[in-house]
Amino acid sequence: MNTIFFIGQIIGIVPISAFVFFLVAKLVSATCRSSSHVQDGYGSAVLITGCDSGFGHQLARCLDHKGFVVFAGCLCPEGAGAQSLARQSSSNLKILKLDVTSDEDVLQAKKMVQENLPVKGLWAVVNNAGISEWAEIEWSSMEDFQHVININLFGSVRTSTAFLPLVRAAKGRMVYMSSIFAFFNCLNMGAYSVSKRGLEAFADCLRVEMASFGVKVSIVQPGNFGQATNILKMKTGLDIWEKLDDERKQIFNRQYIELANEYFMSTCMSGFKDADMVIDAMLHAVTSAQPKSRYLLASATDKFFFQLFPFLPTFLTDSVFSLSSMYAKRKEMLYTK
Numbered sequence: 001m002n003t004i005f006f007i008g009q010i011i012g013i014v015p016i017s018a019f020v021f022f023l024v025a026k027l028v029s030a031t032c033r034s035s036s037h038v039q040d041g042y043g044s045a046v047l048i049t050g051c052d053s054g055f056g057h058q059l060a061r062c063l064d065h066k067g068f069v070v071f072a073g074c075l076c077p078e079g080a081g082a083q084s085l086a087r088q089s090s091s092n093l094k095i096l097k098l099d100v101t102s103d104e105d106v107l108q109a110k111k112m113v114q115e116n117l118p119v120k121g122l123w124a125v126v127n128n129a130g131i132s133e134w135a136e137i138e139w140s141s142m143e144d145f146q147h148v149i150n151i152n153l154f155g156s157v158r159t160s161t162a163f164l165p166l167v168r169a170a171k172g173r174m175v176y177m178s179s180i181f182a183f184f185n186c187l188n189m190g191a192y193s194v195s196k197r198g199l200e201a202f203a204d205c206l207r208v209e210m211a212s213f214g215v216k217v218s219i220v221q222p223g224n225f226g227q228a229t230n231i232l233k234m235k236t237g238l239d240i241w242e243k244l245d246d247e248r249k250q251i252f253n254r255q256y257i258e259l260a261n262e263y264f265m266s267t268c269m270s271g272f273k274d275a276d277m278v279i280d281a282m283l284h285a286v287t288s289a290q291p292k293s294r295y296l297l298a299s300a301t302d303k304f305f306f307q308l309f310p311f312l313p314t315f316l317t318d319s320v321f322s323l324s325s326m327y328a329k330r331k332e333m334l335y336t337k
């Protein structure tokens with residue numbers, strides 16, 4: 001009897017202790033995070049890719065303001081975005097020509113960074129450059145996939161491997177701009193999801209390898225900020241239609257293509273209108289003593305859903321789409337003339 005009572009007590013104590021331990025650990029980590037903005041910019045440099053517009057452009061201005069030497073990688077240094085960034089920033093911000101798909105650009109950028117390093121060296125690299133492509137997998141060619149992956153994934157791999165020795169010397173930060181589509185599987189986002197899921201795999205492996213060198217690696221996962229940046233490239237139903245061969249034209253008829261285009265554009269238009277939440281997370285990843293390994297940036301409801309999503313069985317996660325009205329319309333419209 002005593003043994004049963006004893007076992008009963010242990011069984012009761014274990015989950016309660018685990019729960020209390022979990023709460024205390026959460027509290028301690030939250031306290032550490034809120035009180036630990038350590039890295040002021042003075043004497044340290046940060047390299048950011050994709051600063052012509054959007055998140056990269058805004059982050060470059062913020063870090064310049066905080067006293068960092070900012071190497072702002074731009075696809076078009078003579079373009080309006082790069083020029084306005086230069087005009088609005090201090091002389092500590094240097095514009096670099098940096099197409100992340102070009103070995104030559106990365107090599108030249110590294111040379112320029114090495115020649116202009118401040119005393120504390122290169123503190124962080126923010127791998128932000130990226131494009132977004134939307135299309136069903138069957139509407140995409142190999143070149144379409146390669147184009148997205150070359151920029152979003154291999155561009156970051158190329159930049160990271162070139163600049164890692166400098167960041168390691170400073171025991172600094174590597175930051176990666178991913179997306180909710182790295183884990184959230186959705187109609188029309190095949191190529192983009194492949195690129196961002198690959199990017200997260202790279203960043204996760206790097207975090208493990210870099211831990212022993214004191215380099216911290218963070219992944220930023222924004223939701224829908226299509227209206228806050230230049231990521232959304234408008235296309236018409238005709239643009240998509242003209243790329244399809246006869247067989248696909250029969251399957252995905254013109255009316256459906258038009259509907260899909262309208263639906264996609266209106267969904268993107270419903271997102272956040274400013275980028276503050278993302279810029280705050282990027283700043284935290286660069287400057288905090290306790291950067292997070294992941295920053296999920298979405299509304300509170302979406303966040304709850306996205307956090308649950310990886311733990312749900314596939315039949316449930318797939319049904320999010322198969323039960324949606326758009327999916328039902330798609331099923332109805334396919335093959336019809």
Ligand SMILES: NC(=O)c1ccc[n+]([C@@H]2O[C@H](COP(=O)([O-])OP(=O)(O)OC[C@H]3O[C@@H](n4cnc5c(N)ncnc54)[C@H](OP(=O)(O)O)[C@@H]3O)[C@@H](O)[C@H]2O)c1
Nearest residue numbers: 050052053054055099100129130179222225226229230231
């Ligand atoms: N906005 C969102 O809703 C959202 C959500 C999740 C993730 N993201 C990610 O956030 C990152 C920044 O995007 P954003 O929203 O700020 O869009 P954005 O305004 O279009 O910024 C992306 C930047 O990358 C540049 N770029 C494109 N190809 C490049 C290349 N080959 N080499 C170097 N730079 C290149 C673009 O230059 P050009 O302007 O000259 O093309 C642009 O300056 C991307 O990785 C994107 O996937 C965005």
